[in-house]
Amino acid sequence: MEPTIALLGPPGSGKGTQAARLRDEAGFVTLSTGELLRQARAAGTELGGRVAGYMDAGDLVPDDVIVHVVCDAVGELAGRPVLLDGFPRTVGQADALGGVLGGQGRELRAAVLVDVPDDVVVERIMGRHQGRADDNPETVRERLRVYHHETEPLVAYYEERGLLRRVDGAQEPDAVAADIQAALE
Ligand code: ADP
Numbered sequence: 265m266e267p268t269i270a271l272l273g274p275p276g277s278g279k280g281t282q283a284a285r286l287r288d289e290a291g292f293v294t295l296s297t298g299e300l301l302r303q304a305r306a307a308g309t310e311l312g313g314r315v316a317g318y319m320d321a322g323d324l325v326p327d328d329v330i331v332h333v334v335c336d337a338v339g340e341l342a343g344r345p346v347l348l349d350g351f352p353r354t355v356g357q358a359d360a361l362g363g364v365l366g367g368q369g370r371e372l373r374a375a376v377l378v379d380v381p382d383d384v385v386v387e388r389i390m391g392r393h394q395g396r397a398d399d400n401p402e403t404v405r406e407r408l409r410v411y412h413h414e415t416e417p418l419v420a421y422y423e424e425r426g427l428l429r430r431v432d433g434a435q436e437p438d439a440v441a442a443d444i445q446a447a448l449e
Contacts (some may be wrong), residue, residue, distance in 0.1 A: 265369070265370065269346070269347050269373055269374050269375075270351065270374075271375075272418055272422075273379065275404065276404075277379070280349060293345065294347045295334065295347065295348050298350045300337065301315050301325065301333075305319070315329065319398055320397060322402070323406065327354055327357055331364065334348070335364045335367075352418060376431060377422075377430045377431065384434050385408060429444075
C-alpha cells in the first residue's frame with residue numbers, strides 16, 4: 265500500500281517547505297489544503313467564495329467543507345504516496361480522515377509534528393514577505409490561538425494511536441528534513 269503521511273504543526277512551522285522537499289526528494293504527492301483553498305479563491309470558484317471570510321480572519325473553514333475538498337483530491341491520487349500538509353487540523357477532521365482514506369484503500373502511516381514555539385512562529389511569519397493576506401499580526405495571533413485550541417489535541421490523538429512522530433522544527437530546514445526522513449523510516 266502506498267504510504268499516506270500527515271504533517272502537523274503551527275502556522276510558520278515550515279510545513280510547506282518540508283512538504284515541498286518530501287515531494288522533490290521522496291516522491292510524495294503533496295496535498296496542501298491551505299494552497300488548495302488559496303487557488304480556489306484566486307480562480308473565483310464557489311468554494312473560494314465560501315472560505316474567504318474564514319481565511320482572512322485566521323479561522324478554520326468548517327470541517328465538512330474541507331473534508332469534502334480532501335476527499336475529492338485524495339481520490340485522484342490512487343497508487344501514489346501522499347503527504348497531507350495542513351490536514352487534519354481538528355479532531356473531527358482526523359476522525360473523518362480515517363473514512364476518507366479507508367474508502368480509497370489507504371490508511372495513515374504517520375502524523376509528523378513539526379514542533380516550533382510560538383515566539384519563533386511569530387518572528388518567522390512577520391519576517392516573510394510573500395504578501396499573504398493572512399500574514400498580519402492580528403491574524404497570526406488568531407491562527408496560533410486556533411492551532412493551540414483546535415489542532416494541538418491531535419498530538420495526543422495520534423500519540424494514542426502510535427502514529428505520532430515529533431520533530432524539532434526550530435532547526436535549520438536541512439536538519440528538519442533529515443529528522444523527518446529518519447522519523448519515517
Ligand atoms: P498556516 O499553516 O500558515 O496557517 P495554511 O496555508 O495551512 O497556513 O492555511 C491557511 C488557511 O486556510 C487557514 O488559516 C484556514 O483558514 C484554511 N485551512 C487550511 N487547511 C485547513 C483545514 N484543514 N481545516 C480548516 N481550514 C483550513
